[in-house]
Amino acid sequence: MQVDFGRTSSDYTQHRAGFPDAFFDRLSREGFLRPGLRALDVGTGTGTVARGLARRGCTVTALDVSAPLLDAGRKLATDAGLTIDFREAPAEETGLPPGAFDLLTAGQCWHWFHRPAAAREAMRLLVPGGRIVIAHFDWVCLRGNVAQATEELMSEFNPNPPAYEHFANGVGIYTQWLRDLSDVGFTRLETCSFDVPVHYTPTSWRGRCRASAKVGASLPPAKVERFDAALARLLDERFPGDVLDIPHRVFILTATRA
Numbered sequence: 049m050q051v052d053f054g055r056t057s058s059d060y061t062q063h064r065a066g067f068p069d070a071f072f073d074r075l076s077r078e079g080f081l082r083p084g085l086r087a088l089d090v091g092t093g094t095g096t097v098a099r100g101l102a103r104r105g106c107t108v109t110a111l112d113v114s115a116p117l118l119d120a121g122r123k124l125a126t127d128a129g130l131t132i133d134f135r136e137a138p139a140e141e142t143g144l145p146p147g148a149f150d151l152l153t154a155g156q157c158w159h160w161f162h163r164p165a166a167a168r169e170a171m172r173l174l175v176p177g178g179r180i181v182i183a184h185f186d187w188v189c190l191r192g193n194v195a196q197a198t199e200e201l202m203s204e205f206n207p208n209p210p211a212y213e214h215f216a217n218g219v220g221i222y223t224q225w226l227r228d229l230s231d232v233g234f235t236r237l238e239t240c241s242f243d244v245p246v247h248y249t250p251t252s253w254r255g256r257c258r259a260s261a262k263v264g265a266s267l268p269p270a271k272v273e274r275f276d277a278a279l280a281r282l283l284d285e286r287f288p289g290d291v292l293d294i295p296h297r298v299f300i301l302t303a304t305r306a
């Protein structure tokens with residue numbers, strides 16, 4: 049499945065809110081964040097993780113391969129009064145100098161990379177003792193809930209699942225990433241996960257779904273419109289109301305450059 053999130057940059061910017069404050073609070077409590085820390089956020093998209101790092105005093109560089117997403121990220125950072133150095137580059141070959149960062153983050157994106165190459169590049173970019181954080185923020189499909197019904201509808205419109213889907217085993221826990229990091233020499237690997245509710249209006253949920261890999265980033269525009277209309281009908285018929293409570297799971301993997 050060919051995926052280009054630049055095709056859905058408008059919905060991505062407006063409806064993909066990114067990681068919750070609890071994610072950054074957890075990293076702060078564990079000593080991963082501090083003012084002045086040099087941080088690199090790869091696969092930044094519109095910069096949701098990068099902005100969270102900058103708000104906590106980090107000096108942030110943010111990379112992505114999508115120019116439209118980077119443009120959106122620059123505007124969001126400027127509007128928030130934050131200074132972030134956005135650059136167009138892949139995570140596997142950044143062009144940045146070795147040992148330039150204390151922290152490297154990859155939020156909701158590791159599955160899109162050539163993972164061995166990205167792990168080697170992360171090792172090269174971090175100072176000795178530097179840390180990497182790979183994190184995900186996935187909605188949780190429970191029997192009969194909105195997320196499950198939406199996923200089933202997505203599969204009707206796009207029956208070719210993206211290759212990354214099997215990594216999470218359907219529960220948002222990415223065990224394969226531990227092997228990716230240990231294979232290149234990262235140590236002190238630790239994982240944690242926790243659940244948080246996210247509230248959407250029907251309109252914002254439809255926008256969030258259009259901004260997903262299986263819809264707006266891969267389907268032709270006419271088919272995206274048909275999916276959106278079908279999702280609107282599904283919500284009206286099965287989940288009426290002004291607020292949708294969508295359970296989400298945060299998964300965090302941390303490791304240290306020896």
